[in-house]
Amino acid sequence: MSAQRPVMARFLAPARAALDIDIGGWHGEHVQGTPGADAWCRVLVQRDDAHSYRARFLAFGPPGVIAAADWLCEQVEQRGLEAALALTAADVEKALALAADERHIGLLVIDALTATGAHLGR
Amino acid sequence: MVQAPAPIYLDHAATTPLCAAARDALQACLAAPLGNPSSPHGPGQAAAEWIDAAARRLAGVIGAQPEEIVWTSGATEATNLALRGVAEFAARGHKGAARPAHIISCETEHSATRDTLKALAERGTRITWLGVDEQGRIDLAELDAALDEASDLVSLMHVNNETGLIHDIPAVAEICQRRGVPLHVDACQSLTRLPIDVAATPIALMSMSAHKIGGPPGVGALYVRRRPRVGLAPQIIGGGQQKGRRAGTLATHQIAAFGVAAETAAAERETQQARYRGLSERLWQGLSAIDGVTANHAAGEDRAAPFVNVSVAGVHGEALRAGLAYGAPNIALSGGSACSAARGASSYVLRAMGRTPAAAAASLRLTLGPEIDEAIIDTTIARIAAEITRLRRIAGQA
Numbered sequence: 309m310s311a312q313r314p315v316m317a318r319f320l321a322p323a324r325a326a327l328d329i330d331i332g333g334w335h336g337e338h339v340q341g342t343p344g345a346d347a348w349c350r351v352l353v354q355r356d357d358a359h360s361y362r363a364r365f366l367a368f369g370p371p372g373v374i375a376a377a378d379w380l381c382e383q384v385e386q387r388g389l390e391a392a393l394a395l396t397a398a399d400v401e402k403a404l405a406l407a408a409d410e411r412h413i414g415l416l417v418i419d420a421l422t423a424t425g426a427h428l429g430r
Numbered sequence: 431m432v433q434a435p436a437p438i439y440l441d442h443a444a445t446t447p448l449c450a451a452a453r454d455a456l457q458a459c460l461a462a463p464l465g466n467p468s469s470p471h472g473p474g475q476a477a478a479e480w481i482d483a484a485a486r487r488l489a490g491v492i493g494a495q496p497e498e499i500v501w502t503s504g505a506t507e508a509t510n511l512a513l514r515g516v517a518e519f520a521a522r523g524h525k526g527a528a529r530p531a532h533i534i535s536c537e538t539e540h541s542a543t544r545d546t547l548k549a550l551a552e553r554g555t556r557i558t559w560l561g562v563d564e565q566g567r568i569d570l571a572e573l574d575a576a577l578d579e580a581s582d583l584v585s586l587m588h589v590n591n592e593t594g595l596i597h598d599i600p601a602v603a604e605i606c607q608r609r610g611v612p613l614h615v616d617a618c619q620s621l622t623r624l625p626i627d628v629a630a631t632p633i634a635l636m637s638m639s640a641h642k643i644g645g646p647p648g649v650g651a652l653y654v655r656r657r658p659r660v661g662l663a664p665q666i667i668g669g670g671q672q673k674g675r676r677a678g679t680l681a682t683h684q685i686a687a688f689g690v691a692a693e694t695a696a697a698e699r700e701t702q703q704a705r706y707r708g709l710s711e712r713l714w715q716g717l718s719a720i721d722g723v724t725a726n727h728a729a730g731e732d733r734a735a736p737f738v739n740v741s742v743a744g745v746h747g748e749a750l751r752a753g754l755a756y757g758a759p760n761i762a763l764s765g766g767s768a769c770s771a772a773r774g775a776s777s778y779v780l781r782a783m784g785r786t787p788a789a790a791a792a793s794l795r796l797t798l799g800p801e802i803d804e805a806i807i808d809t810t811i812a813r814i815a816a817e818i819t820r821l822r823r824i825a826g827q828a
């Protein structure tokens with residue numbers, strides 16, 4: 309269990325979990341995690357205007373998945389979608405101090421955002 | 431400043447807080463000018479007296495003779511001594527020509543037994559593993575059929591450390607005695623929780639641990655019946671302490687505290703267990719009202735009173751346990767045994783009982799102890815319900 313502080317703080321209070329929205333008007337795809345990891349993530353993005361976005365997520369998985377999805381949504385809102393799409397799994401790992409056995413988490417949330425980006429671009 | 435709510439400890443099957451009487455004994459020993467209990471001088475004999483008293487206390491709790499207690503570092507070592515000791519002794523050829531030993535055990539044993547038997551199997555010991563039903567029970571007819579002329583030992587736990595299931599040890603012991611095969615019992619979770627009487631029940635060897643009953647960690651014992659005596663090759667060789675059965679200078683303070691803890695818990699057994707029965711029933715009633723919560727613990731009287739074990743559908747087990755452990759109030763509980771949780775694997779006990787890997791992974795084991803009361807149980811139920819709802823909402827399910 310990852311008791312590291314950055315993960316735990318976000319996991320216990322993920323500000324961008326999609327609790328308060330009707331996801332009908334949002335873009336995002338369900339992305340399955342690494343087989344065996346028993347996790348999935350859906351990053352939901354809405355364009356407010358040309359440069360600003362709102363991001364939320366739905367997720368199932370260990371604390372790291374929920375924390376990483378929350379962090380990535382924050383990056384979309386703070387840096388913009390294009391900059392967030394340039395982030396890598398290594399950036400997620402570093403930001404949340406993920407352990408070696410949590411590598412799959414960075415990949416999962418990055419894949420989820422990439423899928424959403426493709427969806428938005430369509 | 432708002433004070434954080436007091437953490438709730440519901441992991442007494444993993445370890446119990448030190449009871450006051452055991453703490454007093456520990457401190458008395460550490461403060462006294464005690465020598466090495468093997469030394470014939472005054473300070474040595476003062477230490478030996480503490481140890482003799484502890485042996486009388488522990489033996490008294492299980493109906494044994496003090497000479498039948500072999501002190502160890504815990505139940506893991508006691509079980510290693512029992513299983514390796516019997517296998518090594520058998521392989522030397524006491525039942526005729528030298529041949530590999532045969533040990534019968536069960537798939538849901540604690541890893542102290544399971545992994546020791548696996549290691550013995552790699553070196554040639556024949557192991558027969560008995561399966562269990564969905565409640566975790568073995569089939570006594572299957573046990574009977576597994577025994578043969580060349581069987582050296584049956585090893586079975588009394589109470590399962592994950593589900594609290596009680597194996598019918600008197601019935602198992604009766605079969606073993608009839609078939610002439612010695613029985614080793616892992617009594618870690620039953621000592622002072624259930625009545626155990628080796629004078630009435632033909633158990634040959636029994637593993638016990640102090641830290642499950644209010645004693646300190648790092649000390650345990652193996653009960654070794656004198657008559658009929660089971661052949662046991664010592665596994666720790668050295669200064670010949672404990673009649674050569676387990677060498678090494680004895681830890682007087684820990685042993686003294688173990689004896690006192692055993693006596694204290696045994697004296698409180700009936701009242702405490704009746705209290706735990708009511709509290710664990712209340713806990714289960716509350717949890718079972720939550721959508722998707724199912725029982726892994728055995729029903730009714732087949733379950734030791736302090737245990738509740740549930741699986742929760744639609745949540746990730748690690749997230750649920752972390753949310754409970756680190757959210758407020760902190761709830762210390764476990765999923766599977768503390769040992770398998772450390773390895774991150776889902777419970778082999780629950781999977782052996784036919785639970786899916788997902789159900790086994792999303793399990794909570796809550797075990798009660800002396801400080802738990804109805805108010806704590808009600809807070810726990812509300813907290814678990816809230817955490818399940820929170821996680822399901824994050825997954826868009828609620």
Ligand SMILES: Cc1ncc(COP(=O)(O)O)c(C=O)c1O
Pocket residue numbers: 443444503504505506507540542587589590591616618619638639640641649650
């Ligand atoms: C059933 C059972 N057997 C053996 C052990 C190991 O006991 P100890 O910690 O004293 O080595 C435990 C405790 O984890 C247990 O619950």
